[in-house]
Amino acid sequence: MASAPSETALEAAPTTVKIVIAGGFAVGKTTFIGSLSDIEPLSTEAAMTEHSVGLDDAGGRDRKTTTTVAMDFGRIALPGNLWLYLFGTPGQDRFLFMWDDLVRGAIGAVVLVDTERLEQCFAAVDYFEQRGIPFVVAVNCFDGIARHELDDVREALAVPAHVPVLYTDARARPATKQTLVTLVQMAVQQLAA
Amino acid sequence: MSARHPGSHVAAGSDDSNDDGEDLPTVRPYAVAGGRRAPSATELPLEALVQALSTPLTGMTRECRRILELTASGWLSVAELSAHVRLPVPVARVVIGDLQRQGAVRVHAPVLPPADRRSGTADRREWVPTSDRRLLESVLDGISTL
Numbered sequence: 001m002a003s004a005p006s007e008t009a010l011e012a013a014p015t016t017v018k019i020v021i022a023g024g025f026a027v028g029k030t031t032f033i034g035s036l037s038d039i040e041p042l043s044t045e046a047a048m049t050e051h052s053v054g055l056d057d058a059g060g061r062d063r064k065t066t067t068t069v070a071m072d073f074g075r076i077a078l079p080g081n082l083w084l085y086l087f088g089t090p091g092q093d094r095f096l097f098m099w100d101d102l103v104r105g106a107i108g109a110v111v112l113v114d115t116e117r118l119e120q121c122f123a124a125v126d127y128f129e130q131r132g133i134p135f136v137v138a139v140n141c142f143d144g145i146a147r148h149e150l151d152d153v154r155e156a157l158a159v160p161a162h163v164p165v166l167y168t169d170a171r172a173r174p175a176t177k178q179t180l181v182t183l184v185q186m187a188v189q190q191l192a193a
Numbered sequence: 194m195s196a197r198h199p200g201s202h203v204a205a206g207s208d209d210s211n212d213d214g215e216d217l218p219t220v221r222p223y224a225v226a227g228g229r230r231a232p233s234a235t236e237l238p239l240e241a242l243v244q245a246l247s248t249p250l251t252g253m254t255r256e257c258r259r260i261l262e263l264t265a266s267g268w269l270s271v272a273e274l275s276a277h278v279r280l281p282v283p284v285a286r287v288v289i290g291d292l293q294r295q296g297a298v299r300v301h302a303p304v305l306p307p308a309d310r311r312s313g314t315a316d317r318r319e320w321v322p323t324s325d326r327r328l329l330e331s332v333l334d335g336i337s338t339l
C-alpha cells in the first residue's frame with residue numbers, strides 16, 4: 001500500500017503488562033490510576049451482552065439492548081520498552097464476570113479499601129483469592145488519616161497471611177507507587193513458590 | 194472474626210452470559226460493527242497494541258479512518274482506541290479485526306490463556322500466572338524508578 005508509515009515507526013512494539021485496580025464504588029480507583037499514569041486516565045465502555053430491556057420508550061419493550069459499563073485505565077511507560085496498563089474495574093459487584101477479561105494475563109491486582117465501607121471490597125477479595133491471583137489490600141487513607149489499624153482490616157477481611165495489607169493514598173504518587181511495588185514483589189514471590 | 198465470610202458468596206465469574214456477539218442489537222455502535230462477531234478478549238486483549246500499516250482509504254468508515262490516524266505514528270492499545278474512537282470495546286474489536294484482515298493495521302498481542310474453559314464452572318481458573326520472571330523483575334525495577 002502507498003504511503004506506509006516510516007520503517008522506524010514500525011520497529012519494536014512495547015511489551016505490555018497490566019495490573020488491575022479493584023475496589024468498591026468511589027473508593028479512589030480512578031484517582032489511584034491518575035496518580036501514576038502518563039496519560040490522562042481514559043474511560044471506555046466495556047460493553048455487556050444483551051438484556052431484554054426496552055431500548056426506546058416507543059413500545060419497544062422487548063427489544064434487546066446492551067448495558068455498557070464504564071471502565072477506566074491509564075498507561076505508564078517503563079524502561080526497556082515496557083508499557084504498564086492500569087485497569088480500573090467497573091465498581092458494582094454485578095459486573096464481576098466482566099473482570100475475567102481484565103485479569104487474564106494480568107500481573108495481579110490492587111484491592112482498594114475504604115475502611116468506612118469495608119464490605120464493598122469483599123467481592124473483590126473473594127474474586128482474586130478464589131483464582132489465586134496475586135493481590136494486595138490497600139487501605140486508602142482519605143485525607144491522609146489512617147482510621148483503622150491494618151491488623152483490624154486484615155482480620156475483618158480474613159485475607160491469607162501472605163497477602164500484604166498496607167496503607168496507600170490514591171492521590172499521592174509515592175504511596176501508589178509503593179503499592180504497586182508491593183504487588184509486583186508479591187507476584188515474583190508467588191512465582192517462586 | 195471475619196466480616197467477609199457470612200456464608201453467602203457472590204458467585205464471582207460464574208455468570209455465563211458473556212458470550213460475545215450473538216444477537217447484537219441494532220443500536221448505532223453495532224451498526225458500525227455490522228453485526229459481526231467480535232474477536233474475543235483473548236484474540237484481541239484490551240492491552241493488545243495496534244499500529245497502522247496504511248493511510249486511511251476512501252470508502253473506509255469514520256471509525257476506521259480515525260484508528261488509522263491515531264496509530265499512524267505509534268502503537269496504541271485496543272483499550273485506548275476504544276476510548277478515543279468512542280466505541281464500546283467489543284465493537285472496537287470488530288473494527289480492529291477487520292482492519293487487521295485488510296492488512297491496514299498490525300496487532301501485537303500478548304499471548305493469553307484461553308478465554309473459555311467451560312468445563313467445571315466451580316473451578317474456573319482463568320488466570321494463569323505470568324510465568325516470565327524476568328519480565329516481572331523488569332516491571333518491578335521500572336516501577337521503583339518512577
Ligand SMILES: Nc1nc2c(ncn2[C@@H]2O[C@H](COP(=O)(O)OP(=O)(O)OP(=O)(O)O)[C@@H](O)[C@H]2O)c(=O)[nH]1
Binds near residue numbers: 031144
Ligand atoms: N480526600 C481524599 N479524597 C479522595 C481520595 N481518593 C479519592 N478521593 C476522592 O473520592 C472520590 C472518588 O474517587 P475516584 O477516584 O473517582 O473513585 P473510583 O473508585 O474511581 O470511583 P468509581 O469509579 O465511581 O467507583 C473523588 O472525589 C476523589 O477526589 C483520597 O485519598 N483522599
Ligand SMILES: [Mg+2]
Binds near residue numbers: 029030031072088
Ligand atoms: Mg472511577
